[in-house]
Amino acid sequence: METALYLIALFGLAYAGSILFDLFVQRISIKNILHILGIEYIILGIVLGPNLLDLLSQKILLQLEPVIGLGIGWAGLLFGSQLNFPDLKKFPKFYIALGFGQGIGACLAVILTLLFWCTKSESFLGIKEIQPFLILAAASISTSPIIIGYLRSRIQTEERISSLVYFISATDGMWSILFFGAAYALVRPFENALSPWIYEVEWVIISVLLGLTIGYLFRILLRIKYTQNEFLLMVIGLVIFSSGSARYLGLSPLFVNFIIGVVIANTNEKKNQVQKILTVYEKIFYIIFLVLAGALWQYPGQMVFLVSIVYFLARAGGKWLGFFTGILFVKPLKKSFIPANLGLSFIPQGGVAIAMAIDYKGNFPGAQADLALSVILISVVLSHIFGPNLVKFFIKREAS
């Protein structure tokens, strides 16, 4: 009975907190942007998790692994299913080049900054391996298309600029996930029975092959006629299976499902149906996933705040520099409408980055993963506080 009252009180508190939070963000004029990402769900997860109330205990979190796998896989599959190459070809090539440039800029900036700091500092949170840096670098590439889309609908500006910004934010996740998949396979910290026989590059190939094989299975499954409920069931089963397969082989569920999504997007006429079901149920899984992400978070130490700020600044600088450098290679006539500092518009970071951190933590639990998750969560919050204003500034300025 006590527990029931406790839980009722907790939910009442959460609901009241949500209302107060609404008032707070309105007062500081962020205009509910933080709600778009669902920061409150992450906070709820932290509160419910082992750090505070322990209602989502470690035991329950272990039992909810399939749900976590489902969330990560869903994100990867949704992203991959949106990458139809013929559609991408309709856009100017320099859009893709600029997107790649700003992403690589961020990636290199983050790697170099963190490595430099690591070599200078005797004990950088006890981290001695390169893997968490690579994961952070991969996460730095992606931009949150949700926030960009949100702002785009609210800002009056030249269509070409907002189109460019939206295109890059919607597609740079592709580079992010590709780099992530490679980083995941290339730097494996543990030894295993067959590791002398399978080289790092071969692990990347195995990842891709697994995605292609399950993608092929998915293609054939799509030939069967379904009701909507059955279709949802099939997709859920497939995502959990592919995430489980990846996890079982120590590979990234996000990456493998991304490959599956790309296969479907480019080889199957039912891709719209797939995208529709993924989009319709995205919010439910995303919210559950955010709560679980919060519950899985472990506080790695005070230094993490400094690391996060450095990461955020390095990422922002890298995005700006990468985009700026990219513009230099675009023909003058094509780039005339593009503001030179538009690279700073790609600061908002979102769900793909969080999914990467959770994915990494799933296979490589420990201090490194906790650091990566913490840095990304804090960076996401910072990017959503400062990012939208920068997006508005650069897009609006060009309009004026």
Next chain:
Amino acid sequence: MRVLLFVFLILLFFAIRFTGQNLGFPLPQSELVLALGFLILAGFLLGNIIKSYRLPRITGYIIAGIFFGPYILGFLPKSTTEDLAFINSLALNIIAFTAGGELNFKKIKKRTKAIFLVILFRFLFLFSLTLLLVFTMSRWVPFFQGKSLELLLGIGLLFSIIQTAISPATNLAVITETDAQGPVTDLVLTVTVAMDLLVIMGFAVIYSVANILMDSGANIDFRYFLGTAREIVGAILLGIITGFGVILYIRFVKKELVLFLIALAFILAEIGSLTHTDTILICLTSGIVVENYSDLGEPFIKAIEKGSSIIYVVFFVIAGATLNFRALSEGWLLVILLVMVRLVGTFGSTRLGAVIAREGVPSKNYAWTGFLGQAGVSLGLALLVQKRIGGEIGNYIATMVFASIAVNQIIGPVLFRLGLEKSGEINAERTD
């Protein structure tokens, strides 16, 4: 093509497991995710294949769980089925919400006589026939030989009470899949839900009596009675409060109803394990409150049904995986006889009750088919017997019950679907 896909899936699963095991590092949780994903897909494909033979999909789910579970092919180790217990209880709670939401008091009022009589005769028939079976077989079943009359009576009573249990989840799954509506459906659903409650209460009484019979030193355990009564009353009260809470949420918040119900099912599962309350009863009562004390029954059911397919697959695949078919080899004769006694008793009691209550021809002829499926409640009671009685007798009873549940769970949904079809209550297959 589906059969080929199914084979391809199995081969792929083998390949991944073989590779992972030889690589030597699979994380324990990864096996859980892989196994669950495989079971969902295998259950889904098998359900689809079975559906093409006009059988209910859940039969496919159960068969997938049985074959790939720990007792036959062992794709899913026993430890994994235990790890999935939490997801299973979540699924069960959501099914219970649906069961409660389908019970409309206005409809039940018109059929009170039939419901009462079917339940009454069910208890009478199954108890009599099962006890008769136990006594008759005492000469031929090795385990019964040499046992005293009191002991046989105690064993018989325990078998009998478990025999009367019916699976609401199974019936609901078949009804949802076929979109069945009509007097047979209403009667089956109402009796099934009522039986759930009565069996739980009845078990408390029967267990005490059987305990005294089997153990001459035992006394009537009033604490157990009181404990059970407290659990039931507590669950109903909590269910009422939760039901009104759901009504308020749907009326005033109106957002993310599916997520809210999943979260509620989770909270109730936690509350249940902490306070030893029957969460199924809580969810059942909540559903009844929403359906009968508001006009929000339909959005409530619609929200749950959005995800019903995945819930049924998870539940029945895991249920199938926990069914111990190996136990059949230990006492196949008694198991077959228990199944037949249950079948005959169910048919007789339902028909007699329906005839006296002057039900329509479909109810007289086909309602009995809905009372054959056995799953969660029966399994739970068998485990309780195994734990509380313990020893050779407790284990034997549990083993026989597990095996008979396995058979009933295969034939139950098949016959029920057939019964609904014959009674003309199956609409067009659900299409969204």
